[in-house]
Structure formats: C-alpha cells, structure tokens
Amino acid sequence: MVQVKTYSFFSFKGGVGRTALMVNIGAYWANRGETVLMIDMDLSAPGLSYSPLLGDYLHAEGQGKGFSDLLAVYYQGRNKNPNQLHFMPPHLLMREVYPPDKNGIPLKERRWERGGRLLAIGAGTAPIPQQENSQKISPKNASSHADGPKSLTIIKDIPPEDGRGEEETLEEFSLRALAFAIKEDLNAWRENDRPIDRVLIDCRTGLPELLELSLGYLSSRMVMVAGLNEQNREGMHQLLAALQKRIPIGEFPGVLRVVFSPVPRTDDEDNVVAALAENKKLLKSLMRTDPRNDEQESPPTISLLHYTPRLATGDVPLVTTHPHLLYAQEVREIAKWLGGDFRTASVIEGFKDRLDETGNFLKPEGLTGLVGSATTRRSNPLVGLPRWFWPLPREIREHTERRTQKCNELITFHPDINVDKDVFLTKLSWSVFLDASAKQQIIRKAESLSQEQVDQLLDIFDEERQKFASLEEARWEALLSTYWHHQKDWAEVVAGPDGVKQFLTAPLAGEILHPSWELWPIYWANIADALSKQDPVQAERAYQRAVAADPNHVGILGNFAVFMTKIRKDHDQAEQLFQRAIAADPNDAINLGNFADFMTDIRKNHDQAEQLYQRAVAADPNHASVLGNFAIFVENIRKNHDQAEQLYQRAVATDQNDETILCNFALFNTDIRKNHDQAEQLYQRAIAADPNHATALGNFALFMTDIRKDHDQAEQLYQRAIAADPNHANNLGNFASFMTDIRKDHDQALQLYQHAMAADPNHATVLGNFAIFMTNIRKNHDQAEQLYQRAIAINPNHANNLGSFANFMTNIQKDHDQAEQLYQRAIAADPNDANNLCNFVSFLLVRKRREEGLERLRAAFNLSPLRHQFQLELLYYATTHAPDRYPEALVALKRLILDGVRSPGWDLSGHVAIAREQNDPRTELLAQLAAVISDGADPAALDRFPLWREIHP
Known part of the structure; x- marks a missing residue:
C-alpha cells in the first residue's frame, strides 16, 4: 500500500x-x-x-x-x-x-x-x-x-x-x-x-x-x-x-x-x-x-x-x-x-544560466532527468560526501603537508584571490552539473578567474547542493547513481586510473570512502557493473554486498542473475536469483523476460520459458524488449512465424526507434518471409534512429553482401560500424569474413580477426570463424584446432562451432570417431540446425552407415524452413543412396539446379565413390552433378545424360 x-x-x-x-x-x-x-x-x-x-x-x-x-x-x-x-x-x-x-x-x-x-x-x-x-x-x-x-x-x-x-x-x-x-x-x-x-x-x-x-x-x-x-x-x-x-x-x-x-x-x-x-x-x-x-x-x-x-x-x-x-x-x-x-533538467538549466554569469569559459553538459523508485529509509546521497582528496593514496590523504602540496599542484589561483583551495576543490568535486572535462577546465583556468567569478562559482555549488539535498526521498536512488558516476570521474581527475581503481575496489576491501552510500544497494550494484568484465570475482562480491543491503531489490537481483548467467556461468545460482527477483515482484516484466531467456537458452525448458514470456507480456503489454525477445522465441523455438510477426509488429509499434528490435525484425523478414524490401527498410529505420548503432550497421552490411550483393555499400557499412565501435568483436569478425570471401584480402582479414579476438578473447563465434580461416586460407591446421578447442571451451553448446569442428576433424585430421561425437553434440545443442544435420547425413552415408544416414536424412527433410542450399545437398544424398525411397528427388534436384542453387566447396566425392563401388549405372551422372553443385561446372554438361534430359520439373 x-x-x-x-x-x-x-x-x-x-x-x-x-x-x-x-x-x-x-x-x-x-x-x-x-x-x-x-x-x-x-x-x-x-x-x-x-x-x-x-x-x-x-x-x-x-x-x-x-x-x-x-x-x-x-x-x-x-x-x-x-x-x-x-x-x-x-x-x-x-x-x-x-x-x-x-x-x-x-x-x-x-x-x-x-x-x-x-x-x-x-x-x-x-x-x-x-x-x-x-x-x-x-x-x-x-x-x-x-x-x-x-x-x-x-x-x-x-x-x-x-x-x-x-x-x-x-x-x-x-x-x-x-x-x-x-x-x-x-x-x-x-x-x-x-x-x-x-x-x-x-x-x-x-x-x-x-x-x-x-x-x-x-x-x-x-x-x-x-x-x-x-x-x-x-x-x-x-x-x-x-x-x-x-x-x-x-x-x-x-x-x-x-x-x-x-x-x-x-x-x-x-x-x-x-x-x-x-x-x-x-x-x-x-x-x-x-x-x-x-x-x-x-x-x-x-x-x-x-x-x-x-x-x-x-x-x-x-x-x-x-x-x-x-x-x-x-x-x-x-x-x-x-x-x-521539480524538473531536474530545468534545475540544471538554471545552474547553467548562473554559470554564464561567471563568464563563458566553459560549457557544462546537461544532467539527464532523475527517475527513481521509492527507497527504504536511507540518507540523501549528498550527506557525508568526502572532501576532494579521497581518491589519493592513504599516505597522502592522512598527511596534511603532502595533501596540501597535492592541492597546490592541482589548482592555482591568482595571488590576489581570497579563497580556500581545499574548500573550492571539495565543492567542485561535489558538483554534478559539471562533467569531468568542465571541472578540469575550471582547474586549468583557475589562475585567470576574478574574485567575483570565484565567489559566484562557490555560490552556485552551494545552491546546487542545497537543491538536490531537498529532493524527495523517492528519487534518492537515482540521485546516488548520478553522483556515483561523477565521483568516479572525479577520481580520474585527481588520481588518474589508480583513483578509479581505488573508487571501485577499496570499498570491497573494507575502506569506507562514501559513508552514507554503503547502505544503498545501487552503490554496490554500480561497482559490480563497472567491474563485471575486468574483474568478475570482485564484481560478484559487489553484487553480494548490494543484495545484502536490500535482499528484495528487484532490479539488482535480476541484474545479478544475468551477470551470473553470462559472466560467471553459474547457472544454478542465476536461477535462484531470478526466482528471488520474481518472488519480490511477480509482475516485473524485465525479470520475467530475462528469466524466460535463461530458461530457453540455458535450461532448454521451452514450455516454462513460454509461460514466463506470457506473464511478462501480461504484466506490461507495451514493453518493447520483452515483445521483441518473445518474438525471437516464437520464431526460433516454436516455429510459429505468424505469431512471431505479430509480436515483432507490436514491439515496433510500441517503440518505433528501438534499433535492436528493428534489426531483429529485419532478420525475420530476410530469413523467414524473404521480404527483402521490408528488411532493408527496417535496417534503414534502425540506422536513421541511431546513425552510430554499430550492431545495426554491421547487420545491414551483412544483408547488403548476402542479399543485395552490393559489396561496395557493404564495405562502407562495415567501416562505419567499426568507426562507431572499434571493439565490436562480432562486426570485426564478419568484416574479416567479408574480406576473405568477397575481397580476397586475406592479410586484412587476418588483422581483423586478430583485432576481434583482442577486443573479446571469449567471443566463441569469432574464434570458430577464425579457425575456419586458418584451415581453409592459411592451412595452419594446428592453430585452427587450438582455436576450435578454445571456442568450444568457452561455449560448449555452440552448434555452429561444434559442427565446423566436426567437419575439420573428419576432413582434415581424419579423426572420424571424434568427428562423430562433435556432430552429435552439435545436433543435441540445436536439433534444428540444418547445416549440421545435412553434414552428419553426409558423414554417415560416406561411412557406409546407410540406414542411420537415411534416418537422419528423413529428419532433415522435415526441418522447416529449409534453405535451398541444404535442400540441394539432401536431394543429392537421397538421389544417390535411396532413389527407390525418394523417386521424385532427382526431379526436385534438377529444378534447384536450373534455378541456380549451388553448394560451392562441399566435398561430394565420397558419395560418388560409393556409387562407383556399387556399379550404379548413374555413377557418371552423379559425378557430373557433384561437379555442378560444388565445383561450379556448367550445368549444360548434364544434358548428355538421357536420364537427365527426360526429367521435366
């Protein structure tokens, strides 16, 4: 109540x-x-x-x-x-x-x-x-x-x-x-x-x-x-x-x-x-x-x-x-x-106006509006803020002379100015309407300030502090987050990276820097977020402190659960945290949606995932991200494309500028609906909403290459994407593939792969693609195997990598037993991955395990939708190994050949060899078909075979 x-x-x-x-x-x-x-x-x-x-x-x-x-x-x-x-x-x-x-x-x-x-x-x-x-x-x-x-x-x-x-x-x-x-x-x-x-x-x-x-x-x-x-x-x-x-x-x-x-x-x-x-x-x-x-x-x-x-x-x-x-x-x-x-933005504008009175020597950034939820009884975040020198090492902080020396090194006023430097720096450090660069500018130009300007600045700092001290309690949590980021920036102003490190790690070691903040869970959660990638162990400790400060903080429990899923890979604890978060608020759409993602991606419990998505949508029918993620689930897991499209449309209608949703809907229109015009429009809308959205730019580049075959525009889009985010590992990896397959610039491709791995050493997809590059282009099979092993250690259920590694083990290393294990793991990870299933069919048939292969072939034919390339391969296997069971296979195969469908680079020689061993009268036709399908041979060469000429698809 x-x-x-x-x-x-x-x-x-x-x-x-x-x-x-x-x-x-x-x-x-x-x-x-x-x-x-x-x-x-x-x-x-x-x-x-x-x-x-x-x-x-x-x-x-x-x-x-x-x-x-x-x-x-x-x-x-x-x-x-x-x-x-x-x-x-x-x-x-x-x-x-x-x-x-x-x-x-x-x-x-x-x-x-x-x-x-x-x-x-x-x-x-x-x-x-x-x-x-x-x-x-x-x-x-x-x-x-x-x-x-x-x-x-x-x-x-x-x-x-x-x-x-x-x-x-x-x-x-x-x-x-x-x-x-x-x-x-x-x-x-x-x-x-x-x-x-x-x-x-x-x-x-x-x-x-x-x-x-x-x-x-x-x-x-x-x-x-x-x-x-x-x-x-x-x-x-x-x-x-x-x-x-x-x-x-x-x-x-x-x-x-x-x-x-x-x-x-x-x-x-x-x-x-x-x-x-x-x-x-x-x-x-x-x-x-x-x-x-x-x-x-x-x-x-x-x-x-x-x-x-x-x-x-x-x-x-x-x-x-x-x-x-x-x-x-x-x-x-x-x-x-x-x-x-009162509107925070208008308050900040008021302070900007006041600042203009001191002279136009800097232009501070605005402060975004503070929106926060009601909090338990804690102090206003402004209470007990430390003096300016808190980021310095303890031996300087606690030594008056050394502290004074550092103060004099940091800021210099004209000798005629009457001001206490210690007080000025302290009040400057507390300001949140000035960003770090503006504060540095004041420090640099302090010697040129008049007495009136100094006095006015001090008055403004006092008024700002008093204004935010009167903020209603319901907004204190958001206010603390604002002050947290500004204090972190101040640490860098005063002490560089060491100051930031102290700000993040000293509280976890028991040193109290901001006394009134320690009771706030958001204080520890912000520390956890900042440390999550660079020091996950410390980040987990910070999350534990946050939960100890408020065991029922819905947002922090949910974020902790996501952290334990994605960073720490502790799925049991993640599940417990999700359950606690939802028990604290059964109608929190974000946590319900994230738990649904967890249940489908990690637990493979799709029924419970669907129930959670439905609860999330019922709790907030206009939550665009939840609708978008539910659409992905319905598309990929339930294969209900009509419902998926409806969910995408609802998500886009709810938030017409959500770049992620627009991109996912574009992928849906590309892969499922084959509506490439609408897909292109969606990509353009996403980039119009944010011209520097690296993921949207990268996905659009992929679209322009694969669908439009406009490689020049694709290259420009990749370059824009990397300029927007030079460390976006996925875009770097895709650009490397582009430079390999389209531009044939293997040296630049190698540099891009190395850059991608430096940006994210644990990006399983990049590692897997780099392994393919090292196999096919550099012929460095030892390094390729190491890359595959790293990729699978990072993500043991990455179906594409498992399948590619299986191909590598059977075709390059000739370790067919391990290859079979990898194929089985790949199919278990994603039973609907047509590429892996097709390859395993080929593997079994070439190993002369005909009945097992045909059983897998039947399962592969039942996949929907099935890309034409995979249909072509499966029809070839059916024609070669079971023409009696699939009498229409050759007809359908000819139809695809005439439509220009191919599977370049795929080795079909093993199937031709079996036909030759069995004295199949169609052996030469099958050999010529293999050459057309995988080697780019002229399909007109097939017309010399009467059986081929008699087929009218």
Whole structure:
C-alpha cells in the first residue's frame, strides 16, 4: 500500500500566515486532481476550524468533533491504562471543504478541478486531560494562552520518526503508537476507490506532545513559517535545536523549509534586507559539522511569502482564484518543494544560466532527468560526501603537508584571490552539473578567474547542493547513481586510473570512502557493473554486498542473475536469483523476460520459458524488449512465424526507434518471409534512429553482401560500424569474413580477426570463424584446432562451432570417431540446425552407415524452413543412396539446379565413390552433378545424360 504523504506547517507565533499557506497548498493540490486532507492541530488558536469553506461531515459519528476529541479519547485511555491504546479513527472526523468563487462564497455544488477533493479535520471542542496537575486546555478557552508567556517555553527535542530507542518512555511509546494508528487509518480510507493522497497538518507551540506527534512521528517534510522579528528568530533557533535529533546531519534541506512571512512588497528596504540577512545568518550558524567530512551541513531551503492585502480581507485560497499574484506563485513553489515536484533538467538549466554569469569559459553538459523508485529509509546521497582528496593514496590523504602540496599542484589561483583551495576543490568535486572535462577546465583556468567569478562559482555549488539535498526521498536512488558516476570521474581527475581503481575496489576491501552510500544497494550494484568484465570475482562480491543491503531489490537481483548467467556461468545460482527477483515482484516484466531467456537458452525448458514470456507480456503489454525477445522465441523455438510477426509488429509499434528490435525484425523478414524490401527498410529505420548503432550497421552490411550483393555499400557499412565501435568483436569478425570471401584480402582479414579476438578473447563465434580461416586460407591446421578447442571451451553448446569442428576433424585430421561425437553434440545443442544435420547425413552415408544416414536424412527433410542450399545437398544424398525411397528427388534436384542453387566447396566425392563401388549405372551422372553443385561446372554438361534430359520439373 502506498503511504499517504504527510507534511506539517509550524510556527512559533501566530499571525505569520501559516494556516493560509497550508490552505492554499491544499487547494493547489486539490485543483490538480488530488485528494488532500488538512488537520487543524493548533488547539491554542484554531484557524482552519472556522473557515467558511468547511462543509458537512463525511460520517455521522464524527459530527461536531475534531482532533481534540481524538486526543481526549487517547489521553483518557492512557491515564487509565498506559499499556493500552484508546483510539478514535480520524477518518470519522473528516469534513468536506468546498471550492470558493472569487468572492469567497463556497460552491457546494461544485468540485475542485480534475476531480480533486479537499477535506479537513477541525480542532474540535473536547478538553484534553493531560497528566495530573496540568491545566486542561480546549480550543474554546485556549485563546488566552495563545501568545502568553508559556509560548516562549523551550521546545522539547523532537523525536525521530522511529522513536528514541532505549531512552523511550512508556508515554512516548504510546504517543508513537497513536501516530502509527492515525497513519494506518488514513492510509486505509477510501471513498469511490479514491485514497487520500496528502495530509497537511497545521500546528504551533503549545502542547509539547502535539509537536512530537506532528513534527516527529507523522510528517515526512515540514514547513516552518516565521516572521522577521526577534521573537520569531528566537522561535526559529529553538525549533532547529529541537529538530537536531529528528533530522540526521545533512538532511535539513530535504526535510525542512523555512518560510519568512509576511514580507513587505518593498523588500529592498534596508530594515527588511537586514532582517532577512540576520535570519539567514542564524540558520547557517545553527547547522552542524558532519564528522564524516568536517564540512558544515547545508541549511534548510528558504522561501519568502510577500504580503498581499487580499489575505486580510477573505479566506479565499488565492492560489486557485488569483493564480497570477506573486503570493500564489510563491505558494506553488513551496508546494513543488513539498512534493519533490521539480524538473531536474530545468534545475540544471538554471545552474547553467548562473554559470554564464561567471563568464563563458566553459560549457557544462546537461544532467539527464532523475527517475527513481521509492527507497527504504536511507540518507540523501549528498550527506557525508568526502572532501576532494579521497581518491589519493592513504599516505597522502592522512598527511596534511603532502595533501596540501597535492592541492597546490592541482589548482592555482591568482595571488590576489581570497579563497580556500581545499574548500573550492571539495565543492567542485561535489558538483554534478559539471562533467569531468568542465571541472578540469575550471582547474586549468583557475589562475585567470576574478574574485567575483570565484565567489559566484562557490555560490552556485552551494545552491546546487542545497537543491538536490531537498529532493524527495523517492528519487534518492537515482540521485546516488548520478553522483556515483561523477565521483568516479572525479577520481580520474585527481588520481588518474589508480583513483578509479581505488573508487571501485577499496570499498570491497573494507575502506569506507562514501559513508552514507554503503547502505544503498545501487552503490554496490554500480561497482559490480563497472567491474563485471575486468574483474568478475570482485564484481560478484559487489553484487553480494548490494543484495545484502536490500535482499528484495528487484532490479539488482535480476541484474545479478544475468551477470551470473553470462559472466560467471553459474547457472544454478542465476536461477535462484531470478526466482528471488520474481518472488519480490511477480509482475516485473524485465525479470520475467530475462528469466524466460535463461530458461530457453540455458535450461532448454521451452514450455516454462513460454509461460514466463506470457506473464511478462501480461504484466506490461507495451514493453518493447520483452515483445521483441518473445518474438525471437516464437520464431526460433516454436516455429510459429505468424505469431512471431505479430509480436515483432507490436514491439515496433510500441517503440518505433528501438534499433535492436528493428534489426531483429529485419532478420525475420530476410530469413523467414524473404521480404527483402521490408528488411532493408527496417535496417534503414534502425540506422536513421541511431546513425552510430554499430550492431545495426554491421547487420545491414551483412544483408547488403548476402542479399543485395552490393559489396561496395557493404564495405562502407562495415567501416562505419567499426568507426562507431572499434571493439565490436562480432562486426570485426564478419568484416574479416567479408574480406576473405568477397575481397580476397586475406592479410586484412587476418588483422581483423586478430583485432576481434583482442577486443573479446571469449567471443566463441569469432574464434570458430577464425579457425575456419586458418584451415581453409592459411592451412595452419594446428592453430585452427587450438582455436576450435578454445571456442568450444568457452561455449560448449555452440552448434555452429561444434559442427565446423566436426567437419575439420573428419576432413582434415581424419579423426572420424571424434568427428562423430562433435556432430552429435552439435545436433543435441540445436536439433534444428540444418547445416549440421545435412553434414552428419553426409558423414554417415560416406561411412557406409546407410540406414542411420537415411534416418537422419528423413529428419532433415522435415526441418522447416529449409534453405535451398541444404535442400540441394539432401536431394543429392537421397538421389544417390535411396532413389527407390525418394523417386521424385532427382526431379526436385534438377529444378534447384536450373534455378541456380549451388553448394560451392562441399566435398561430394565420397558419395560418388560409393556409387562407383556399387556399379550404379548413374555413377557418371552423379559425378557430373557433384561437379555442378560444388565445383561450379556448367550445368549444360548434364544434358548428355538421357536420364537427365527426360526429367521435366
């Protein structure tokens, strides 16, 4: 269940516009289609309770009651039996709040915009029985106490949301239980299947436990509204001191916003400017020093609410009736902060604009939007960031003089500039709107910066940090990933590759570089991803740390499973991880799809794979990658080409620019539908979507060679593909084959194969093709055999390599026993591979194992679709060895010959020899057929045979 978001509005004194601000924010969200509940906890001077916009109670049981009645039930029960919670459900106390017209008249027949709804719980009328000897206070008699001497009482420490731990008293535990019950009740409430989206609480000094309830246990974010005078300054001092246990170091910007109100419109007057400066100075002075980096934490974000006479003359929420007013604009800004509703890109653009003020000496890259899922309770990633020198070796970090020397070597300012280099570098290292090259540019040009430019840069860095410190918790995980990449880049700026190595491996050795990050699973997952190829053992340890940090993190469990499948080849653990990921979220389409891939590729459990694909598509019918992978499965495993085409079409319709899906659909149209025009269009669309997509370019090159026979364009495409990704092993290997078969440039082909192997020493397909090259072109059979062995060790189920190695062992090494084993392994790996099955048929028939060969021949004929080349070979075997069983074979064979189908290079001499041994009267015809099929002989030579001439296909 999604938890209701709760925000508290607090002030030390009345008359500062706190209630008006809350009502305006509530109206703003209601007009955006949300259901918002406002609770009046200001029992000293209730304001919301007397709003003319309040309407009927939603429940008859709550008629005439409010929050004080809920508290009265609680206190009466606690005083009688402290071990038992007496509870009045708050939803019974809710009242409708009607939208007003511009004159403040409630429109009872009208709802808020977009189906929104505004509700309220008033203060109530019941006196609250506090502990003995305490005066009973009720909203009716509390006004005389509202701003009396007792309002200056020191505010007690506000407890953390999860309580004071071992120090917690029974009364405090009871109050926390009350808060939990309130939240559970409001979370569960529904009307017309609509829940409450947000709860706003109006409170101020008075009953201490009300502050603990509203600021400590109920709210996730708080707004403190304060005037500019000395008394409000004292109240601000007290509240920030009281919140020190409630808000962890570094998290003030994300939890508390300070609103100064009312500010005169003439805010440039000296006394107003001075008062604002004094209050800002006070806020900064109250911030704590973070022991993790010796830096002072950022203060809360500040807003101003300018006075408008309309506030004094009515109860209308100006944000909805007069949205153009400055006051309404300021309310919207505060609401956006409360909801974490700001666009990261616009924030970055704002910082770019600010940066332009310092001079056009660099152009920073933009930061992509942060999209993250809700996280467990952890610190904002900005908390406890280390100082600039963390990438340096420990002996330099911990030696002040050597550290200072390194600082001076790294950056130099003009002697007249007043700046602490250590502070400047630290704040520069924390920036995420500057990439590594921009930071290096600032460092290089530091000596030319003016004092004003340096000061402006420091201000920008502070504002950036404060802005992201206020980001809502649901986006912290994505924010951490952004900071992770920037800190990794900073490591290279300061210490080169050694710094990056330290960033990735030191935490795994127990060294804490970023203390607040260690509780985040994404921190360890990013390390694992970075190490996955260069150090798989360390990467696995990092994944284990990530899972330990959050055993139910769906994305990380799924990625760990893929890693264990593809990199570590530990399929049992991979399967367990997939199962854990799906148990954590049975409707995660990505994990369901990846597990389906695993079950078909690794376990060969195609039925379960299909079920998983179906679940994935049901979970997300518009997930393009899942649809595309399901299409491949249906095409290759189920041979249901109509369904495969439908799935491809759905995938392309869902994401018209997914290069991978477009390429796979192009392959389908090439190999299955033989619709080469559509295939070419799909390749062109893929390359238009990304002109540097190496795989699309390489596949299109293969198409232009094999289908269009446009070898010049194919070569250009290969060159573009390799320019886009010089280490794309598959493209390098295919280009090597092109240079061998088409250009006959064997030296360049050799270089390309060597480059491909250097790019990926474990690319089984490249190794297998290189083995063929070394056999057929270089005649280096020893190296060819070594390459085959390496390829099969890497992928023991690579059907093409197993089949090619079998051909090599029988034709070159004459080791027919091992060849037979390899053929059988190849067919077991892929029973539908026509090439291997055809070759094994030939192998058996030449070995004079006729019945076994004919049994395999029958199985091969049943394959569908069957390329014409393989049909030609099989028909030749049928004609040679079983004309009685296949009387139409020679007719079909002639048809293919006349259509120009050939199988160049294939050795059919063994079959001719058997015919000659058996005194087959067709021997010379069979020999001439073999020459036409494999050696390029003129088919007209066949016309000298009467049997051939008599056939009319």
